[in-house]
Amino acid sequence: MKLIARDLSAGYGPRSVFENLGVELPAGAFTVIVGPNACGKSTLLRTLARLLPVRHGSVLLDGADIHSLPTREVARRLGVLPQSPLVPEGVTVRDLVGRGRQPHQSWWRQWSDQDSAAVHEAMGQAGVGDLATRAVDQLSGGQRQRVWIAMTLAQQTEALLLDEPTTFLDLAHQVEVLDLLGRMRDDGRTVVAVLHDLNQAARYADHLVAMRDGRVVASGAPREIVTAELVRNVFGLDCVVVPCPVTGAPLVVPA
Amino acid sequence: MRVKGRTVAVSAIILVLLVVAFVVALCLGKPYVAPGDVLRSLFGEVTPYDVVVQRLRLPRVVLAVVVGACFGVAGALIQSVARNPLASPDVVGITQGAGLAATIALTSGAAAVVIAPAALGGGLLAAAVVLGLGARHGLAAQRFVLAGVAVAIALRALTEIVMLTAEPIDGQRAHIWLVGTLAGRGWTETSWLAITLLVLLPVLAWAGWALRTSALDDDTAKGLGVRPVARRAGLAAVGVLLAAMVTAQVGAVDFVALVAPQVARRLVRAERPPLIAAALTGSLLVVLADLAGRLLFAPTQLPAGVITAAIGGPYLLFLLVRRKS
Ligand SMILES: Nc1ncnc2c1ncn2[C@@H]1O[C@H](COP(=O)(O)OP(=O)(O)O)[C@@H](O)[C@H]1O
Ligand SMILES: [Mg+2]
Numbered sequence: 164m165k166l167i168a169r170d171l172s173a174g175y176g177p178r179s180v181f182e183n184l185g186v187e188l189p190a191g192a193f194t195v196i197v198g199p200n201a202c203g204k205s206t207l208l209r210t211l212a213r214l215l216p217v218r219h220g221s222v223l224l225d226g227a228d229i230h231s232l233p234t235r236e237v238a239r240r241l242g243v244l245p246q247s248p249l250v251p252e253g254v255t256v257r258d259l260v261g262r263g264r265q266p267h268q269s270w271w272r273q274w275s276d277q278d279s280a281a282v283h284e285a286m287g288q289a290g291v292g293d294l295a296t297r298a299v300d301q302l303s304g305g306q307r308q309r310v311w312i313a314m315t316l317a318q319q320t321e322a323l324l325l326d327e328p329t330t331f332l333d334l335a336h337q338v339e340v341l342d343l344l345g346r347m348r349d350d351g352r353t354v355v356a357v358l359h360d361l362n363q364a365a366r367y368a369d370h371l372v373a374m375r376d377g378r379v380v381a382s383g384a385p386r387e388i389v390t391a392e393l394v395r396n397v398f399g400l401d402c403v404v405v406p407c408p409v410t411g412a413p414l415v416v417p418a
Numbered sequence: 419m420r421v422k423g424r425t426v427a428v429s430a431i432i433l434v435l436l437v438v439a440f441v442v443a444l445c446l447g448k449p450y451v452a453p454g455d456v457l458r459s460l461f462g463e464v465t466p467y468d469v470v471v472q473r474l475r476l477p478r479v480v481l482a483v484v485v486g487a488c489f490g491v492a493g494a495l496i497q498s499v500a501r502n503p504l505a506s507p508d509v510v511g512i513t514q515g516a517g518l519a520a521t522i523a524l525t526s527g528a529a530a531v532v533i534a535p536a537a538l539g540g541g542l543l544a545a546a547v548v549l550g551l552g553a554r555h556g557l558a559a560q561r562f563v564l565a566g567v568a569v570a571i572a573l574r575a576l577t578e579i580v581m582l583t584a585e586p587i588d589g590q591r592a593h594i595w596l597v598g599t600l601a602g603r604g605w606t607e608t609s610w611l612a613i614t615l616l617v618l619l620p621v622l623a624w625a626g627w628a629l630r631t632s633a634l635d636d637d638t639a640k641g642l643g644v645r646p647v648a649r650r651a652g653l654a655a656v657g658v659l660l661a662a663m664v665t666a667q668v669g670a671v672d673f674v675a676l677v678a679p680q681v682a683r684r685l686v687r688a689e690r691p692p693l694i695a696a697a698l699t700g701s702l703l704v705v706l707a708d709l710a711g712r713l714l715f716a717p718t719q720l721p722a723g724v725i726t727a728a729i730g731g732p733y734l735l736f737l738l739v740r741r742k743s
Contacts (some may be wrong), residue, residue: 170681213640214641234644236643238644242641243641245637245641251637253687253689254633254689261636262631262642263642264641265630265631273627318642321585
């Protein structure tokens with residue numbers, strides 16, 4: 164599934180975070196959005212996922228304007244994990260992951276075997292199967308993050324948009340989550356994530372989008388666009404870029 | 419998620435307690451009627467107690483059940499939408515709106531049939547004002563409750579003014595109305611409330627399902643294909659309608675809508691009040707409160723609203739103290 168933003172403007176109150184922004188998120192690829200704090204990554208992701216209204220321009224989901232499609236239909240095709248979701252009090256892991264089934268249910272047909280299977284599978288994929296009966300508000304930040312990922316997976320959508328899914332995770336779990344997203348891409352899904360670690364972004368992304376001050380500075384394959392020049396331009400950091408000894412992806416080393 | 423075993427078990431236990439309380443309420447009083455005689459009379463045998471059981475006590479106890487259920491569900495809905503255990507119709511001004519309208523009707527010599535519709539209108543109007551004030555900030559829970567408390571206080575003060583400046587006899591009638599009582603009420607009020615509940619039944623079935631996303635933040639809910647603002651408005655409207663309707667019929671039986679949903683929530687250990695358990699708990703509470711009001715100072719009868727307020731006050735304090743965590 165392909166997502167295209169055309170001429171997009173969005174923001175909060177009187178202030179626009181970005182204006183006339185254009186970006187293409189290729190179908191079946193793992194796209195990573197990077198950029199310094201407060202440059203508008205979350206705002207872009209929220210607008211792409213129709214959580215925030217557009218002021219101008221449009222977001223096209225396989226060619227159709229996402230803001231005019233029925234929101235439930237969109238939820239069956241595109242799952243989104245916001246940056247810091249509010250944890251409901253006293254809800255168990257299985258129960259919260261089950262909410263991911265909402266777009267597939269209705270009040271007269273509330274729960275099916277298919278729902279149970281999807282929840283079970285999602286908890287397994289996100290590695291929270293053992294936590295099924297625990298209260299989410301009593302988990303560690305990293306466990307909680309994986310529960311939210313499981314909820315998004317339970318939605319069983321072709322596209323996944325995740326805002327900093329690896330924050331709060333230790334390095335091993337970060338890699339685990341990124342590998343999981345890579346497998347989702349291998350299954351044919353379109354994956355879009357905001358990440359703050361440029362090296363992880365360069366390693367995992369098929370397509371990288373670099374933002375600064377509400378503008379897309381560069382986009383393309385990491386091996387083609389990640390240069391010392393770009394890093395200085397985007398993050399204001401002097402560095403050298405060397406090939407990663409393991410994967411050959413560009414590796415940013417601060418100078 | 420499927421209904422949890424614990425929810426079913428707790429609801430079943432409360433239902434059993436309610437049935438017991440129901441029969442006990444038919445037994446106790448003057449004259450005392452043995453449970454066996456109560457049951458025989460209920461199930462159609464002719465007994466010497468038919469007048470006491472069927473005419474005097476049954477309508478009132480049935481009304482107590484229905485009233486409690488309405489308050490319990492109304493409170494559960496409004497508390498869930500506001501994500502705040504304090505946000506019940508009697509705290510956020512709906513009851514007070516109904517009270518003011520009823521007081522104006524009672525003291526201006528309006529016909530008796532006008533009083534319930536007036537109270538209903540007053541309750542809905544007050545809710546509209548509170549929601550209007552709170553909704554400007556997306557129903558952010560704290561603001562909504564604060565707006566409600568402020569409106570409730572203002573309406574209460576207005577009610578006092580109307581009562582004190584009216585003819586003493588009218589003021590007295592208004593006062594009795596304001597403290598909700600089931601004395602002298604029965605099948606008529608029960609029918610209205612039962613019809614309301616029946617008509618709302620499909621809506622309540624929807625509400626029970628829709629509430630599942632009420633504890634999620636708006637971004638998460640939108641991501642799941644929900645329109646959170648519209649959903650909250652719908653749920654709140656159902657709760658407000660029930661609260662205004664029941665207050666219009668029996669006056670302000672305070673604190674039932676506040677206490678019942680939270681007791682039910684704690685018993686089932688859920689993140690929000692479960693509708694059915696809240697309804698059953700509300701029924702149990704009102705049946706017991708009305709019974710206590712009848713017996714404690716017999717032959718003087720205390721309105722059920724006085725008893726529930728006496729329980730609710732300390733409970734409110736308990737909530738406020740606990741809320742710090
Ligand atoms: N809910 C909000 N209300 C008002 N301003 C916001 C809100 N969220 C973000 N902003 C502002 O918008 C800008 C971009 O924020 P954001 O998209 O969250 O950046 P990033 O995710 O890249 O760190 C920031 O200046 C931030 O202060
Ligand atoms: Mg962000």
